[in-house]
Amino acid sequence: MMSRMDLWPKRLASAAEQRHTDGGWRQRPVLDEAAGLIDFAGNDYLGLAGDPRLAEAQAEGARRFGAGARASHLVSGHHAIHERLEQRLADLTGRPRALLFSTGYMANLGVLQALCDRHTRVFQDRLNHASLLDGARLAEAPSRRFHHRDLVDLERLLDRAPHDAPALVASDGVFSMDGDTADITGLANTCRRQGAWLMVDDAHGLGVLGEDGDGCVGRLHDHHQVPILVGTLGKALGSAGAFVAGDAALIDHLIQFARPYIYTTAQPPGVAAATLTALDILEQETERRDHLHQHIADFRREAARLGLPLTDSLTPIQPIVLGDNARVMRWAERLARAGLRVGAIRAPTVPRGQARLRITLSAAHDTPALDALLDSLDACRREEAS
Template identity: 90%
Template sequence: MMSRADLWSKRLASAATQRRAEGGWRQRPTLDEADPLIDFAGNDYLGLAGDPRLAEAQAEGAKRFGAGARASHLVTGHHAVHERLEQRLAELTGRPRALLFSTGYMANLGVLQTLCDRHTRVFQDRLNHASLLDGARLAQAPSRRFHHRDLADLERLLERTPQDAPALVVSDGVFSMDGDTADIAGLADTCQRQGAWLMIDDAHGLGVLGEHGDGCVGRAHDQRQVTILVGTLGKALGSAGAFVAGDAALIDHLVQFARPYIYTTAQPPGVAAATLTALDILEQEPERRDRLHRHIADFRREAARLGLPLTDSTTPIQPVVLGDSARVMRWAERLARAGFRVGAIRPPTVPRGQARLRITLSAAHDATALDALLGALDACRREDAS
């Protein structure tokens, strides 16, 4: 008879064998300062992660406040620099209040676990991020997924919901694997007609979209339209962490009841100081966003000329959908040999038959790098066709 310890070993081995057979086994690249590849895989959309001004602000913050926050926000971990950052994020997004979380995943889990229960009805876009799906599961809330960006499908689902059940509609702002954007105005109108709250995770829009870099929601849609706004700090802003923005009642409720907020050590103060510097740069250097959007337009124009299979994206996320996981890995390896790191995205992250290269553009790139990447992609296409 197999022992319990052997049962665990068998379970792990079986899962590993299945993942390898499906072509989905993941590897962690280990980077150092001498990394030879040009990064077209990360989310550093404004090129701020390597900006020395952020590094200097983080070091100075650590000298003043210490390397770590020492405790949760509700004990002794909430420093004046955290308070200033929350105020600046509220101002950027046009909300009365903002609340810091350690990661975007924790922010989404915190909101959904706190607001929802088995009596709540949650409606999610089919392509939402895993953290949003997991948050609803954690809350044990009945959850329905509407067709991607399909407002008519959402409306039908809402109309069938009992009127005495609180309803929450949840969507990414920019969809991380496809790069397209939610119809924020359409979602807001639908929710207002149906009496539902709307939650938008604008992780990939903040800093990139909007007149002020305030994202695809930001100041264009107030809290009556988008009740709950989530943003992350580790993408376009180049630091780490996340926040939830909304009215005072929402933020107070999260402070009192959000377990991922209450029971987690606060973000290191130096990271908050670096993020404040990033917000200064976002405000003072709009040319970074301008350069990024020129790169997007140039890349899409040339990729279309080459016949590369792009999605309908006008954001820095530019997937090349190849369909087959083995083909995706071949292209990624060829691109690495040519000097480029790109994301090789396979199921279960995307649906079967939708494996892709996830190419991300940054203001830190220059025209020479973009031209060279496009040339390498064309070489992959021609080699496959031969």
Template identity: 80%
Template sequence: MHSRTDLWSKRLARAAEQRRSHDGWRQRPTLSDVAPFIDFAGNDYLGLADDPRLAQAQAQAARRLGAGAKASHLVSGHLEIHERLERRLAELTGRPRALLLSTGYMANLGVLQALCDRHTRVFQDRLNHASLIDGARLAEAPSRRFHHRDLDDLERLLARAPDDTPTLVVSDGVFSMDGDVADVGGLAATARRHDAWLMIDDAHGLGVLGEHGDGCVGRAHDHHQVPILVGTLGKALGSAGAFVAGDEMLIDHLIQFARPYVYTTAQPPGVAAATLAALDLLEREPERRARLHERIADFRREALRLGLPLADSRTPIQPIVLGDNARVMRWAQSLARAGLRVGAIRAPTVPKGKARLRITLSAAHDDDALDALLEALADCQREERA
């Protein structure tokens, strides 16, 4: 007779074996400055994470206010610097208010858990981020997934929803694995026709898109069109954390009922200071955003000339869809030997048969870095043909 400990061990071993057998086993790379590499895998789209002005702002605030906030926002952890950051984020996105949370994942869980239950209906894009899918599951809200960026399919689903049920449409702004952008205006119009609220997670658009770096939603779509806007601070803004922006009633509700907000220690004050510095640079140095979009155009022109299977993306996320896991790993390892780090994305993160290199571009990439990437990708092609 097996003990329960043996049953757990066997369960974990089966899961590990299954993942390994499909070339899907994930490993954490431990990185150091001893063996430098060119990073085409991260999300530091504006090159702010390494900007010494952010580091200086973080260090000064940590020395003055402490390394940690010491408590949750509702106890004694909500500092004046948090209040200032929330006001700046509200201004950037054209919303009445914003609310800080610890991570983008927690922001999405918090919103969906606080707003939804089994008496609501949630309609999500099929390629939404895992945190949005998990948030609806946590809330036990009946959830349907419409075909990717298909407003007609969403319209059909909404038309069948009960009229007396609170309804929420949820979509990524920029889809993190494909790099394409939601039709925010179309989603807003469709939601409005069916008296539904719209929630957009603009994690990968904030700082990158929009006239002011305010994302694919921002000031172009006000809080009446997009009542719930989520953004992260650890991508284009180079720091850490996340926020939800909306009207007074929404933010007050989240403060009361969003469990990931209520029961989490507040963001370290140094991180808030670094984010404020990043917002200053976003405003004062629009050339960073212009340089990023030049890099995107340069890469796409040369990659298409090489015949690489690019996805249709105008954002820093440039997937090269290779199909099977083993092929993706061969290309990623070849690039690593050339000193280049890219994301090797496989199922279940993307659908089976859609494994890809997820290349991400940054304003910090110079001509030499881009040339090295394109040359290494061309080498991968030649190796396969040999």
């Protein structure tokens, strides 16, 4: 008879074997700047992560306030620089207040855990980010998933739900694997008719979309239309962390009840300083967004000419859906040999049969880099056809 102590190694080995069999075994790429690979896999949409002004601001913040915050926000880790950053983020998104979190994952967990319980009904887009799905599970809230961007299906689910229970609709703003955007106006109108609150995670829209880089929600939809807005700082803004923006009652509630906020050491002050500099650049150097959107248009035009299988994305996320795990890995390895790093995304991150190259564009790319990417993608296609 197998002892209890032997059950864990067997369990781990079985899971690893199945993941290998499915062709979905993940490995962490060790980044070596000397290797000279052009990155088309990250989320540094405005090219700010490597901007020396952010690095200097972070270093100066660390020199002034220390390398770490020393404690959680509610103990002694909330510095004046955090307060300044929260106000800037509230101003950017047109909300009364904002609250910093250490990561976007923790922000989504914190909101759903603090607001929802088993008496709450949560409705989520089928392609939402994993952190939104996990947040509902953490809250033990009954959760239904509506068809992707399907407002009719959402309305049907809301109609069938008990009308004496609070309802929360949650959606990505830009969907991280497909690159398409939610119909924020349609979601807001549906929620208004049904008496539900709307939560939007605009992680991939902030800094990229909107007239002022305020995202696909931002100032276009006020806090009455979208009461809960989540944004991240480690993508277009090039630093790290996340925030929730909304009215005073929401932010005060999160401070009191969001466990991922209460029981986590605050963001390092130097990171807050770097983010403030990123916000200055976002405001002053609008040509970065213009440059990025020109890249998107150029890439889509040329990729369509080559017959590559594009999705409907008009954002920096440009997936090429190849379907088969092995095919995706062949293309990714061929691109790596050409000096290009792209994301090879397979199940369970996307549904089976939807494996893809997740190509992301940045204002830091230049025309020769885009040409090299398109030439290599065309070479993959031609090699496969021969």
